[in-house]
Amino acid sequence: MTRKQKRLSVIVTGLLFLGAASGLTFYALGQKASYFYMPADLAAASVPPGQRIRLGGLVEKGTIVRGQGAMVAFSVTDTQRSVKVNYTGILPDLFREEQGVIAEGAFGPDGVFIADSVLAKHDERYMPKEVAEGLKAKGVWQVSVSK
Template sequence: MTRKQKRLSVIAGGLAFMAAATRLTFYALGQKASYFYMPADLTLASTQPGQRIRLGGLVEKGTVTRGEGATVAFSVTDTQKSVKVTYVGILPDLFREEQGVITEGTFGPDSVFVADSVLAKHDERYMPKDVADGLKAKGVWQESKGK
């Protein structure tokens, strides 16, 4: 092998390695992607069973029920449609009815959203951006006038 051929083979091997690493990285990121939906945006066509999504909205008043152990059931609404959610775990301290929430998980076979994480709003003026944008687009949520 000549010196030029060795150099070209090393460059080709490096490019092949970089292409494989890039492809694996994008594949892994695609598997972890979860799309954000409001309850009114959900249709059977928009989500496949087992697909991870983020569901955001307001915790519907009067729907929070505590089951055995750390099981909690509640509904997330955008005032047009509600989605029943179950969660097993400790809820954030600021979780309460009529407050902004984002849940992440999948739909079960009974069309109940099974959340594996729940994020609640963080202070009196904070609303998760995706939730606030969705509620603003529907004309439901308005920014508080204050400080």
């Protein structure tokens, strides 16, 4: 093998290795992707049970039901549609009715959203970006300017 052929084989081997590493990286990241939906968006999107998504909106008033232990059931709404959510775990301190929330998880076979994490806003001026944009697009949420 000549010197030129050795150099070419090293370059080709390096490129194959980089291609395989980047392919595996993109595959792994694609498996962890979760798409954001508002309750009204779910009617148009056909989300199969078990597919991981993020569900955002407002906690519907009067729907928080605490079960045994850390089990909590509530509904997320965008004022057009509501989605029932079941969550087992400790809710954020600022979780309450009519506040912005993002629940991450998947739909069960019965059509109820099973959340494995719930994120709530951290003060009265902040709403999760995806929720705020979705509610603004529907004309439900306006930014309140206070000094």
